[in-house]
Amino acid sequence: MGIRRMRRVRLIVEYDGTGYSGWQRQINAVSVQQRLEEAIARLTGQVVSVVGSSRTDAGVHALGLNVHFDTDSPVPDEKFSYALNTMLPPDIRVRASMAAPEGFHARFGATGKVYRYLIYNFPHAGALNRNTHWHVMLPLDVAAMRREAALMVGEHDFKAFAASGSIVKDTVRTIYRCQVDARGHEVRVMVYGNGFLYNMVRILAGTLVGVGEGKLAEGAIRRAIESGDRLALGMTAPAHGLTLMRVFYGDGDAAGDYFEQWI
Amino acid sequence: MGIRRMRRVRLIVEYDGTGYSGWQRQINAVSVQQRLEEAIARLTGQVVSVVGSSRTDAGVHALGLNVHFDTDSPVPDEKFSYALNTMLPPDIRVRASMAAPEGFHARFGATGKVYRYLIYNFPHAGALNRNTHWHVMLPLDVAAMRREAALMVGEHDFKAFAASGSIVKDTVRTIYRCQVDARGHEVRVMVYGNGFLYNMVRILAGTLVGVGEGKLAEGAIRRAIESGDRLALGMTAPAHGLTLMRVFYGDGDAAGDYFEQWI
Numbered sequence: 001m002g003i004r005r006m007r008r009v010r011l012i013v014e015y016d017g018t019g020y021s022g023w024q025r026q027i028n029a030v031s032v033q034q035r036l037e038e039a040i041a042r043l044t045g046q047v048v049s050v051v052g053s054s055r056t057d058a059g060v061h062a063l064g065l066n067v068h069f070d071t072d073s074p075v076p077d078e079k080f081s082y083a084l085n086t087m088l089p090p091d092i093r094v095r096a097s098m099a100a101p102e103g104f105h106a107r108f109g110a111t112g113k114v115y116r117y118l119i120y121n122f123p124h125a126g127a128l129n130r131n132t133h134w135h136v137m138l139p140l141d142v143a144a145m146r147r148e149a150a151l152m153v154g155e156h157d158f159k160a161f162a163a164s165g166s167i168v169k170d171t172v173r174t175i176y177r178c179q180v181d182a183r184g185h186e187v188r189v190m191v192y193g194n195g196f197l198y199n200m201v202r203i204l205a206g207t208l209v210g211v212g213e214g215k216l217a218e219g220a221i222r223r224a225i226e227s228g229d230r231l232a233l234g235m236t237a238p239a240h241g242l243t244l245m246r247v248f249y250g251d252g253d254a255a256g257d258y259f260e261q262w263i
Numbered sequence: 264m265g266i267r268r269m270r271r272v273r274l275i276v277e278y279d280g281t282g283y284s285g286w287q288r289q290i291n292a293v294s295v296q297q298r299l300e301e302a303i304a305r306l307t308g309q310v311v312s313v314v315g316s317s318r319t320d321a322g323v324h325a326l327g328l329n330v331h332f333d334t335d336s337p338v339p340d341e342k343f344s345y346a347l348n349t350m351l352p353p354d355i356r357v358r359a360s361m362a363a364p365e366g367f368h369a370r371f372g373a374t375g376k377v378y379r380y381l382i383y384n385f386p387h388a389g390a391l392n393r394n395t396h397w398h399v400m401l402p403l404d405v406a407a408m409r410r411e412a413a414l415m416v417g418e419h420d421f422k423a424f425a426a427s428g429s430i431v432k433d434t435v436r437t438i439y440r441c442q443v444d445a446r447g448h449e450v451r452v453m454v455y456g457n458g459f460l461y462n463m464v465r466i467l468a469g470t471l472v473g474v475g476e477g478k479l480a481e482g483a484i485r486r487a488i489e490s491g492d493r494l495a496l497g498m499t500a501p502a503h504g505l506t507l508m509r510v511f512y513g514d515g516d517a518a519g520d521y522f523e524q525w526i
């Protein structure tokens with residue numbers, strides 16, 4: 001054990017969002033943030049507030065949500081992962097813990113994020129993938145989805161992708177990459193950008209599926225960007241197909257790994 | 264709806280074995296077989312016994328367990344899948360239903376089976392894959408595992424692989440293919456043979472991991488086949504890493520698809 005010294009610790013957190021009301025702490029519902037804060041309190045004896053990189057909705061998963069918190073616990077930075085994993089429920093795991101670099105802020109310091117949306121394209125729903133894949137019965141035209149996904153790339157005003165009732169003022173975001181791949185009955189959407197509006201990836205997934213099913217004419221994303229009209233896009237895809245894969249802090253060059261590999 | 268006529272129906276069944284005591288019906292525990300028989304009874308109004316291709320243990324999964332049952336229900340053969348899926352719990356799905364060919368028997372007619380065993384090789388357990396992957400902390404030597412897996416191939420007396428207390432007399436089986444692949448932190452064992460002894464794939468997986476960890480000398484499988492000694496092999500790997508992928512009935516040529524694709 002090290003000496004007591006106030007500093008910031010960074011965690012990379014994975015969770016199965018199925019059993020949670022989402023990332024963010026709230027009254028009368030169990031959140032991932034609450035479970036993590038409880039585990040830190042048990043370990044350190046200190047009440048801490050953790051700051052997460054992203055506020056995922058109920059049912060949304062994460063493989064690489066970033067978290068920071070301040071502590072003077074004598075637990076060495078890189079041992080927090082092992083110690084917290086003995087106290088967390090099995091559907092939440094700390095993949096790594098480390099000393100946060102000077103000035104690190106999990107939320108405001110994020111410069112890029114990679115999200116994945118998984119679709120199971122088969123006549124019947126799956127049993128094993130029921131909590132991670134959106135079941136779509138109609139056969140999808142993956143080539144059309146791929147062409148549509150390419151329209152996301154670049155700096156655009158994604159106002160049409162903002163959930164109704166959203167109060168965010170600046171709706172300009174840059175999408176660096178947006179890719180659709182199919183393997184067997186699985187269709188995977190990967191998207192990497194400097195930031196995302198609330199529900200943006202789920203609206204993107206719903207739009208790509210709408211195009212893939214032939215219910216929505218190709219070019220919907222171009223028309224939505226031009227018009228700012230939410231109605232030009234498809235439905236908001238269900239939460240459980242979505243996973244936050246990784247958050248970058250000025251170190252986004254490796255994002256491509258997540259597109260090449262089928263993680 | 265068709266006319267009433269006694270005939271045999273074949274189902275391809277997928278399930279998440281996490282919540283079940285295994286395939287086979289038993290007293291005081293919920294099995295997949297029981298849930299399937301209940302759904303058929305609700306649909307047809309008839310009490311039926313279903314015959315499954317394999318008796319999977321508690322926690323073991325299936326993507327392609329085969330089932331047959333006899334019925335004179337007017338439900339068309341190929342509609343059973345859709346109708347049963349409205350009555351089954353979401354962790355059991357019928358992937359397809361069809362008229363069974365003349366003389367079809369799900370258990371005794373099986374000529375080959377493909378099993379998959381998944382390992383998560385990372386310092387920390389996973390949250391999203393906790394019910395489908397065996398968590399192994401020590402870094403695995405995948406090349407050594409691959410060499411070891413090759414020793415399975417051929418017609419051998421696999422007596423050493425029979426679970427203790429097993430009463431099976433004929434322990435000769437033919438393994439057509441046995442392959443180890445790695446992708447990121449995931450290690451996948453695929454094995455295709457004309458039949459498997461009880462616990463054989465789990466003992467195989469435990470042995471490959473023992474070799475991969477360097478705890479067991481390479482050649483363990485050769486020594487076990489020669490000596491018939493269970494102690495020459497590694498531990499029995501946990502049930503939840505195992506999935507029955509497919510059962511063949513004299514139509515095994517497509518088994519390779521399961522090895523090429525990462526399903």
